[in-house]
Amino acid sequence: MNKLNAPKGTKDIYSPEIEKWQYFEDRIRKYFTLFNYKEIRTPIFERSELFSRGIGNETEVVQKEMYTFEDKAGRSMTLRPENTASVVRSLIEHNLMNELFPHRFYYIGPMFRYDKPQKGRYRQFHQFGVEVFGDNSPYVDAEVIFSALDFLHTINVTDMKLYINSVGCSDCRPGYLEKLTIEAKKNKEHFCTDCQRKIDTNPLRIFDCKVESCISLADNLPNITDHLCEDCSSHYKEVKNNLQLLGMDFTENKKLVRGLDYYTKTAFEITSSKLGAQNAILGGGRYNNLVKELGGQDLPGIGFSGGIERILLNMDTPPSDNTKKLFIAYQGDDAMAEAFKLSNQLRKKGYIIYQDYSSKKFGKQLQKGIKLGADFTLILAEDEIANNEISIKNMQTREQIKIGREDLDKWLKKNC
Ligand SMILES: [Zn+2]
Numbered sequence: 561m562n563k564l565n566a567p568k569g570t571k572d573i574y575s576p577e578i579e580k581w582q583y584f585e586d587r588i589r590k591y592f593t594l595f596n597y598k599e600i601r602t603p604i605f606e607r608s609e610l611f612s613r614g615i616g617n618e619t620e621v622v623q624k625e626m627y628t629f630e631d632k633a634g635r636s637m638t639l640r641p642e643n644t645a646s647v648v649r650s651l652i653e654h655n656l657m658n659e660l661f662p663h664r665f666y667y668i669g670p671m672f673r674y675d676k677p678q679k680g681r682y683r684q685f686h687q688f689g690v691e692v693f694g695d696n697s698p699y700v701d702a703e704v705i706f707s708a709l710d711f712l713h714t715i716n717v718t719d720m721k722l723y724i725n726s727v728g729c730s731d732c733r734p735g736y737l738e739k740l741t742i743e744a745k746k747n748k749e750h751f752c753t754d755c756q757r758k759i760d761t762n763p764l765r766i767f768d769c770k771v772e773s774c775i776s777l778a779d780n781l782p783n784i785t786d787h788l789c790e791d792c793s794s795h796y797k798e799v800k801n802n803l804q805l806l807g808m809d810f811t812e813n814k815k816l817v818r819g820l821d822y823y824t825k826t827a828f829e830i831t832s833s834k835l836g837a838q839n840a841i842l843g844g845g846r847y848n849n850l851v852k853e854l855g856g857q858d859l860p861g862i863g864f865s866g867g868i869e870r871i872l873l874n875m876d877t878p879p880s881d882n883t884k885k886l887f888i889a890y891q892g893d894d895a896m897a898e899a900f901k902l903s904n905q906l907r908k909k910g911y912i913i914y915q916d917y918s919s920k921k922f923g924k925q926l927q928k929g930i931k932l933g934a935d936f937t938l939i940l941a942e943d944e945i946a947n948n949e950i951s952i953k954n955m956q957t958r959e960q961i962k963i964g965r966e967d968l969d970k971w972l973k974k975n976c
């Protein structure tokens with residue numbers, strides 16, 4: 561029979577890698593609670609329309625990368641390619657907007673994009689992110705950016721750079737797009753076919769193109785930051801001031817438009833170069849029109865999402881958990897039953913116990929204890945059973961002691 565493998569672009573995550581993931585997820589929960597974020601979990605699939613309306617029809621994501629299927633009732637469904645649109649949908653559906661502001665959510669979970677798999681890039685990949693609703697203050701922008709970068713620092717991601725930009729609003733962007741279209745049209749035949757189409761449908765998306773010749777052509781196109789309205793430009797200035805108040809270094813990147821249509825005003829990206837090339841590991845921005853566009857109130861929003869696989873590639877090994885592990889070894893049938901009882905009593909008290917049922921040979925069990933990385937082996941052999949004692953072997957120093965069973969609790973409290 562043919563061997564069945566995981567689908568291309570997906571992967572199984574197991575020990576020891578899974579420990580890195582658990583550490584990372586644990587850190588997210590602890591860190592973002594400091595800012596009063598609450599977790600939200602939305603479905604993995606949604607009506608396709610949510611993403612085409614939310615993210616934008618002309619984006620790479622919607623054009624090329626969505627996993628869309630028809631369910632048995634003929635409805636078009638899509639595996640979520642990102643989580644912001646779903647969080648907004650949920651906010652509107654449950655009328656969360658009528659409660660206390662601002663609303664703060666964080667999420668962790670799998671996303672799906674039909675992309676070319678490469679190092680750190682999967683078709684089922686994972687993101688964590690935050691969303692803040694109902695607050696238009698440039699302090700919030702700076703706080704969200706600060707939390708993203710500071711969080712990554714706390715988990716030992718190094719060699720990071722922060723890039724920021726403003727992508728304008730519905731007042732200033734149309735005028736800019738007109739100028740952009742006129743300029744882009746002058747070189748239309750030199751752009752790739754995708755970009756040639758974008759010039760007429762959504763020229764801002766030209767800046768997302770990864771084709772070398774388009775990138776250099778885009779360099780000479782007008783920048784949105786030079787065409788901001790009064791409101792956008794003062795907001796952008798204040799965001800930069802607030803970042804400076806927090807002592808943060810940043811680089812302005814006038815071409816940063818973040819690939820999704822919903823952004824307004826602030827856009828930002830964090831890259832890490834630990835693995836050589838500068839790679840974006842987290843990005844986000846303000847989306848003041850999205851809630852309204854998806855049928856809710858006129859409510860501002862801001863957030864970011866980080867690619868967990870890519871962040872883990874750039875993260876140093878987490879500090880090892882120093883909880884002591886115990887192996888229990890036995891000799892003879894009576895001792896096996898006794899060890900079975902003891903190991904489960906100790907687990908009830910919170911100790912990590914390994915026991916091997918597969919071999920009754922004492923020597924083989926000890927070998928297994930070493931392989932499993934136990935710190936101590938508790939030994940129950942005929943002698944110990946007869947005298948109501950237990951031997952304890954330190955697997956590092958090889959030292960072995962024998963104590964009365966009644967003293968075991970005391971010894972464990974002191975040594976584990
Ligand atoms: Zn504006």
Ligand SMILES: [Zn+2]
Pocket residue numbers: 751752753754755769770771774
């Ligand atoms: Zn192009």
